[in-house]
Every structure is written in C-alpha cells, then in structure tokens.
Amino acid sequence: MKTSLILSAIIVCGVFSCVTNDKACRGSCLLKPVQTYVYLYHQPSTASTPVDSIINDTITEDYPILTINATKNEFAHVEIASNADSAFIQSGWIPLSLLGINPATTERIRLYKRPDINSEASCYIEHPCWGDLYVITDCCDDWLKIKTKEANVTKEGWIAPVDQCDNPYSACN
Numbered sequence: 001m002k003t004s005l006i007l008s009a010i011i012v013c014g015v016f017s018c019v020t021n022d023k024a025c026r027g028s029c030l031l032k033p034v035q036t037y038v039y040l041y042h043q044p045s046t047a048s049t050p051v052d053s054i055i056n057d058t059i060t061e062d063y064p065i066l067t068i069n070a071t072k073n074e075f076a077h078v079e080i081a082s083n084a085d086s087a088f089i090q091s092g093w094i095p096l097s098l099l100g101i102n103p104a105t106t107e108r109i110r111l112y113k114r115p116d117i118n119s120e121a122s123c124y125i126e127h128p129c130w131g132d133l134y135v136i137t138d139c140c141d142d143w144l145k146i147k148t149k150e151a152n153v154t155k156e157g158w159i160a161p162v163d164q165c166d167n168p169y170s171a172c173n
Contacts, residue, residue, distance in 0.1 A: 006084025019100040025139035026075070028166035029062025029099045031056055032133060042073035051092045054080055056168075063168035068139050071096065076139070099136045103128035103145055104165040104172040115143035122157030125150055130171040134159070 031038065031054060039050040054064045066078040069091075076099060080090040103109055109128050112119040127147065138145035142161040147154065165172035 017134070024070055024141070026142045027068045027101075027136075027139045027144045027161075029066050029068060029078075029101050029136055029144065030096050030133065030134075030141060030168055031064050031066060031164060034098070038094060038098055040080075040090060040094055041075070042080070042092065044072045044077070044093045046095070048093070052090050054090065059170075065166060066094075066099065067169065068099070068136075068144075071139055075132075076136075096136055096138070100133035100160065101136060102130050102133055102165040102167075103159075104163050105147070106130070107162060109159065109163045111146070111155060111159055115140040115145070115158045117160060119158070125153045126154060128163075130165065165168050 007081070012119070017142065019067040031058055035056070035058065037053040037055045039046075040052045040054065041048040042051050043049075056063050059151075064080045066080050068076045068078055072093075074096050075093045077093050078094050105127065106128055109125040110124065111122045113122045114120075128151065132148065134146035134148045136144050137147050137156070143158050144164060145156070145158050147156045
C-alpha cells in the first residue's frame with residue numbers, strides 16, 4: 001500500500017511538473033526577425049541587469065539558435081549558439097514574446113491541449129508554411145506552446161517536437 005501511494009505521488013508530480021510557474025525545458029527555438037539588438041537579462045525581468053545581447057544578423061546571415069532551459073514570468077532562460085556550427089554559447093533571460101518556431105512540415109499540424117502525444121487536440125493548423133514562425137507562449141520539456149493566426153482565427157496549443165523546425169537556414173521537412 002505504501003509503495004503504491006509513493007508511486008501515485010511520483011506520477012502526479014510528473015504530470016503536473018509543466019503546470020508550475022517555473023518550468024524546465026529542452027526546447028529549441030528561433031529569435032523573431034527583429035532588426036535590433038535584443039537584451040539577455042540576468043533575471044526574468046526587464047528591470048534586471050542586461051548581461052548580453054543578440055541579433056539576427058541579416059548581413060552576414062548569422063542567425064542565433066536558442067535552447068530554452070526554463071520559463072518564468074513570461075521570460076525564457078536560453079542558451080544561444082551564434083550559428084549552426086558555433087560552439088560559442090551565451091545565456092540569459094529573454095521575453096518569450098521574442099521567441100518563435102517554424103513548422104517542420106507543410107502537412108496539417110495537430111496542436112494539443114497538454115504537452116502529451118496522448119492529449120486531446122486543441123485545434124489544427126491546416127496550412128503550415130515554413131517561415132510562419134509561430135509565437136512561443138510556454139514550454140515543457142521539448143514541447144512548445146504556440147499561438148498563431150490562420151484565416152483570421154487565433155489558434156493556440158502545444159506543438160509536438162516532431163512538428164517543430166528550429167533551423168533558421170532551411171526547412172526541416
């Protein structure tokens with residue numbers, strides 16, 4: 001009885017681990033195409049001290065590739081490689097509103113209600129197109145919660161890792 005109670009508690013904690021305010025992530029993403037330097041902060045707040053900055057460098061075609069490690073207060077803690085071959089890493093907190101992900105397919109994409117392949121569908125993106133860059137609103141492990149508009153309808157849900165493309169240089173399909 002004691003073992004089943006402990007096992008049940010572990011399962012419940014695992015299911016709700018992505019529902020807390022401070023989430024662990026492993027999701028890769030892209031910086032939205034802004035032509036200005038974007039600050040990385042020491043803490044998840046714009047009132048915090050900037051520790052560095054990044055930019056999508058369209059002149060040299062050097063686009064940062066970001067990995068989200070955690071989210072808190074509408075910010076994401078990211079590690080950044082300056083390009084696909086780079087070992088140079090920067091890190092800091094950045095507003096989630098500046099992060100996005102491309103679709104990895106042009107086939108219909110199912111968005112889920114929860115970050116789980118067995119979850120119900122929240123909605124579908126009927127006509128995904130590489131370069132759409134869906135806005136990231138949250139993350140859980142390697143799942144990303146996104147928001148987009150299609151045919152003037154706002155769609156929001158969790159996109160499975162297989163449907164994400166974090167390559168800024170080519171389509172992933």
